Amino acid sequence: MNKMAALLSGALLLGLFPALVAPTPAAAATSSPFTVDVSNLYRPVTHVASGSLYGLAEEGRPADDLIAPTHPKMFTQMAPDGQQLPNGETKPIGDALKVAPIAKRNGAEVTIRMPDIYPDFPYKWVSWDDWYAKVDKMVKARLDSGADNVYGYELWNEPDWTWDTNKAGAFNDGWTKTYNRIRTLDPDTKTIGPSISKYDSNFIKSFLTNARDTNTLPDIISWHELDGPKPIADHIANYRAIEKELGISPRPISINEYSTPAEEAVPGDLSQYIAQFERSGVDTATIAFWYRPGRLSNLITANGEKNGGWWLYKWYGDMNGQMAMTTPGNSSNLDGVASVNNDKNQVYTIFGGGNGNQNVVIKGLNALSGFSGTANVKLESTPWYGVDTAVSEPTTVFTGNVAIQNGQIVIPVTDMKASYGYRLTVTPGAQSDVTRYEAEKADVQQASVLSSDHASSNSYVGRIDNPDSYVQFTVNAPAAGNYNLTVGYANGGSSTSQQALSVNGAEATTLNYPATGGWLDSTDGSAVQQQIALKQGSNTIRFTKAGSGYAELDYVQLQQLGSFKQRVEAEDAKITGARVVNGSYASNGKFVGNIDNSDSSVAFTVNAPAAGTYKMDIGYANGTNATSTHTLTINGQSQDAVSYPTTGGWTANVPNFGTRQIVTVSVNLKQGENTIVLGKGNGYAELDYIEVYP
Template sequence: MGISRNRLVPGLVGLAASAAIVLPLGIGMPVSSATAEEAAPAQTLNVDYGTTTGDFYGGSSGMLYGLGDEGSPTDAILDGARVQVTSQKPADGLQHPSADVLAVENQFFNNGGEELVVNLQDWYPDWSYNGGKRPGDTRSYKLDVDPNDAQYGTYTDNAPNDRWDFDEVLEVVMNKILANTSHPDKIVFMPFNEPDGGNWYPSGDNANADIYKQFLTDWNDAYATIQKVWNQYKSGEKTNVNGVKPTADHALIAGPGDSVWRANRTKALLESSKAANTLPDVIVWHELGNGSLKNYRSHYNQYRSFEQELGITPRAINISEFGELRDMSVPGQLIQWMSMFESTKVQAQTAYWNYAGNLNDNMARANSANGGWWLYKWYGDLRGTQTVKVTSEHPDSVDNLQGVAAIDTKNRKATVLYGGANDATKIGANIPVTVHMTGLDQSVFGESVDVQVRENAYTGPDGVAATPRVVNVLSDQKLVNGTLDVTTTSIDRYAGYQLVVTPHQDVATALDNAENGRSLQAIEAENTTLSDGAKAYTKSDNTGSWGNFMFSGNGDVGNFNNGAKMTWNVDVPADGSYRLQLITAPAGFPGVNHVYVDGKSVGDLNVPAELALKEAAKWKYRGSAEIVLDGLTKGNHAITVEATDLDNESDKLLLYQVSRGDGTPVDQVTYPASDMRLDSGAVLSYDGNGMNGFADLNGGRADVFAHAWDAGYQNVTIAYNAAKGAHFVLSVNGQSAADVTAQSDGAQTATVRVALSEGINQLTLSGEAGVRVASVTTARASESDSKAIRFEAEDAQLSGGAKVQKDDASDASGKSFVTGLGNQFVTNESGKAGYGDQTRVEADANHVPTVVQNNKGTMTVTGVPAGTYNMVVRFSNDAFIGSHSYNPQVVDLGLQVHEGEQEIARGSFRYTYTEKHFMNRSVTVTTHGGALTLGNWDEVGSRKAAVSWGVAPNVDSITFYPITDGNVIDSVSGVTVSGEGVSADGKASLKVGETLSLNASVTPDSVADKSVQWTSSDEQVATVDEHGVVKGVKAGTVTITATSVADPARSGSVEVTVVEDSEQKPSGGDNNGEQTGKPDGNTGGQNSDSGAGANSGNNQKHMPLTGAAVASVAGVAVLLAGAGLLLKRLRSRS
């Protein structure tokens, strides 16, 4: 967005030919079709691409305390979500034990962040601040030493000094920030938070109350102090440790910060601050309740009217908290908020209901996506576009269909994000939604377009959401007067959808269905067959609820005690392997549920611990557990989940197809170029050369955010077109993995076997102009996992306070793990009984913990060769410091790796709800082959927030995966047939009964499988065996062909003439049978795969692909295999 002093960004009838309806999964059963009688009434979202509404603002991706510490969340999660703005606490602030602005700023701005807001009152340890009362003059703060001196900002009680105490606090926090920040111009300072409520100036909306008049005076004083300190650093009077000076003419200040829209108070502040020249740069208030979905626009319009009435230049707006627990992680809810905030071009931050560092419940586990994260990712993809007018049938209403739409003219792509279609049941199951688009400019899109729709289902706040599936595909749809209708049935009101329109492409993406090995079915837990005590509960639809999480289907299953069962009678669409996912929540500890298929035990679901520290979360903060069911056959099966003593409540079950069971890749997912995030010059190309819709890297980069269910090796296959010798680089999570050089001209593939992290992985392609990428496909390659080096923590060499702990109730491997790494907190079991882990860190009234620093624990492993690794740490963290009215005061812990005296890697490790539950977190590490020691050497108070306590997480195991396994595997560029007696023009002869040995050469050398299949065009004339030995049978002429097994589109051949024994053999040329080198130095027979353009006339028709078709596209075949796009060269044939 860029930062300026005033950052306001100014602000269906008709059918397309052959519009399609695709019905994705339904509630309780898969839906493949619907009769008119069964279908729910369609709902329409009108999108007018002829009316732009301004540059995409992107402010709806904001968060309050979305970040915990540097590395929490991970770079891939943060960059993927493209969080534009987040509010954090001031340096050394005591309100929360983590989320210090100085700890997160570098990572935030390096991963797409644009603005950091600092809640300056969060210097105070208590909520409400200072006991809810405006401070007076009772303290003297030490201000006469360096801001980085340990004594700076300490205070003496009962020591008035004729200065308002909070004014001194403001000077303290401003100095601490400006003396250390690397990004002063990107920080916004907010002096007051919820002043209208419990924080010092409660008057409702009475602007005439004496307490509010005091606020107006205090506002002016606070503004002056902030600007005073700012100018001291700008002028050089005070210095910054990084040598950074502010450059803006003044500090950005936000306010008033009211807990709801207060029209009278806001107008009074504008009037007063205009007169005093202390106007806020950013106007701030909250929109928390669901009623805001109905009322926000009227609040916005009223505020803008005040500016106009008072002659004030439009201010930027930040809705500093929005949404309820029921909205977080729910795509169909979040899109309703995003649509109204984006349409009014304001910033908006999700509320901080739980703990810092997990994007306000919009990510899962340590590095995984939930449904909310994918919506943020899609929204972030719109940067650089222009938004267009969207009209819902339910404007300014609660829980209904809404959307955001944008046009990217550079990449010739239109996008609609939508969701929330609802009905009287408040579930909104299987509602057809028609996106009615008008104004699609033919100068941008041409006469026909392709459409792809992806579905993003709700999986709970801590439940893993895989890459959203393609549920609707339209190819070569004719635009009629710029109009197009696309109808897709919405699974339920909780899901979100991404619709992408492009000009007609030369490649297309397949539906994610059973035919392509990517089907998905779901059922609400309460709709399964329950027995042995399990009970279905009806829940509120959560309208009007501040403190409830969303319940999918307005129900769940409880009373799930020992032996209780829920059975899903499911119609499996095809033979293959399937992943069963249970969306569930125990009471704060891990355990298992048994799984049976048709009465036969198939293993256990390992149910992770979930948040249970407060009533609103216990049994309601849902995560997920998964198990792969191998060898399911097509047809009806009974899948039963049986309870143990875990006592978990469950929301729904999902069944993902893993593979078709016919040797096809496992967990294969294709990301087409139109889904990639392009930057630094990379652009989608539509120049009519047979590569329409490819991403031309053009010296820039293309990012794919790929999901992996578990850590380990995946084949990453890049389908691309380039000139021979062109190159590009594949990087994984910031680490270079492969430098790829094109082995031939034209379409080809390169496969790199890469160790990916569990969860989201950022795959980056960077390269020169002319390298045009069609797609990136990932597929599990678990056979290479044996290359990893794994250590059980208890087998490592331990020292200091590190020790082995045995716990049969944990989900640690072997039920043992190592504790005490780094410093150690002093803890006690003081948490409320029955609400999860009771362990609490001893701390003083300011939430400063007691830390043992004289017995640092370490663990050392040996035998890891020199190299670069994806180091997967299986860890747990139950650190809880201090107390708060509703925010669990949990913290991240730090772990570093030393080789000798040098730190070679570090990471932040999130709260895992209990020490008994372990998660996986990956850290990239490059070693020189020496012993590796793990611990935490950070000094207490080193301004790394929670990590600075020098305490490390518990460790169960460490696994080192070499970043890549093997070299780049290129696609076959050609097959050449040669042999003694084969002429330069590919001819040979032999007599009846004689044999001729042929050889086949597959190029390039980097092809993994060089085997070929030999065939004869007429076995009555000559036969050929698997070794290429040809035998004459009778007189005549045949073609002997060697076809690549790796790429059957590639082959080479020779023409063999068989003569009777009495006949003279033809020479096959003028060289009397001697081999003669070709002009290029090669010998042998015809290669049917000539270079790019060799047989590509201008009369070739460019056709897209759907289903399993193969079309000739300028000498390129595009074969849709499974869910992937495989590009192959074709020989032109007459």
């Protein structure tokens, strides 16, 4: 789909004013977790959803080292000698036969989208003689090319709205004529259709009935999924029922355009599409083309670098062996796919779409090789900072050893962001290099180890109720320095509870545990975070009863902070007189807009490791015609105003299309917690995030 012109026409009006898009409420915690059943291996790994529309432009665009790791199966590309001008191009680009060698050496096939031989979109029909001449030209070029990786001819694109019935007659008759014309010249290359813009059972049934009766059935059935992932499984089930009703043998399904403009390349969104395609048995699927050719449908930045979405597809490309059945959380968008390697001693799970604290359950491990007693798990995340923000590598969230009980493990995932993607790697046996420690394996005094399906490793420590009760973890730090400590807990009381936290016997600090709505025997837990300093080597972290209330402990998790850099999303700050707005070009898919009144402000909290001068990047958009400003206050002290040059539009005018920019200022911070407030100044500007570093 090539609709940038239509999107931009709306943006010209919206660009005069701040965005007025309503935010989407945060997803609630799941009442049942995302589940992987590794005893149910349902199909070989073929990376069905790893292709893209117009993802290849020409040699070197994109580079092979960006294509190959995603293990693409199929690309949908322009017709031979097509005259389309893909968005932003001054010449036709992406000819299927010219890029077929690129696809082949990277393990992929190409679909020839025949109507893209026309120069315009929507297509402008000339005559049947003209169309027949074009078909003859394209088929001859395909045969002369000798390419052996052509997936098929896509006879038309989105005929439900681009076929000119007045001039060309009914589409079903046009399909029959075109199909027969192709078959007189090429009896072997597969045909693909009808490629409607959205699933329509009446259209499909009429099309298949005509194709059956005229002996022109497509070899591959296709349509587009551009309205979100939720209906996909129902669409495929409905299609299979139509096949059966009409007595047609099952066709491979190609969803050769998927995702909305706002979802394109966003890991948390695309993981849900991949899950639907894999579980439903789709043969191929290609991400839609909304913005720029030659960028794997925006998995690559404008500068040819990997962004957060690329890493999700790289993880997908890493899968091998057999796909394992997954079940999404039943009250969340959390979904994904899993695979078991051929040796049956490694499980990969990629997932996303969940928000906050979620659980992942992997069951059926007793059906695999070597999984008994303990499994080692590694969790990684890939962020969404916007399509043109490079991500050099994923973040390792934690590694840990988890007890296997009744053939399954439970892994809490803390502080998920719905736009991020996640990968969980599970292998047999315990490893010594871990950053996540289970409470039941700690030194437990005057407290009880208890069991629950809601707890990490199915166990936790409760009844930490007495003055002499404690849970002491012995942890290993690879280097001396500051670490982020995540504490998994439950507080089934009605108010905040406290415990004392002591590191290596030093003076204790107080940890506050907000209520979680239940104890771990009946509901999922939550987590709190605290920065601590560790020495290199062995350290002790002790939790004791303190203050009011009660809390249960599930696990602790360490993440080395390394060189200081703190990124704070504007939507996570304290917002006054403004509001959170969805926008896929924004970091984490959200930003703060309507900072329009004299009392409007966004207050960020930053914890600095030492007093001194720092740089602060501010992600912003200014859709006015002149420089705008925000007031800047640090710890109550007024600073020079921050100036925002115009960016050519507001963040959400056109999703994924680059109106956010960055301005950098110097700030003086004290050691510890700092409050940085940006408020309404002259003109208008939207805020995406701040990032503070030395």
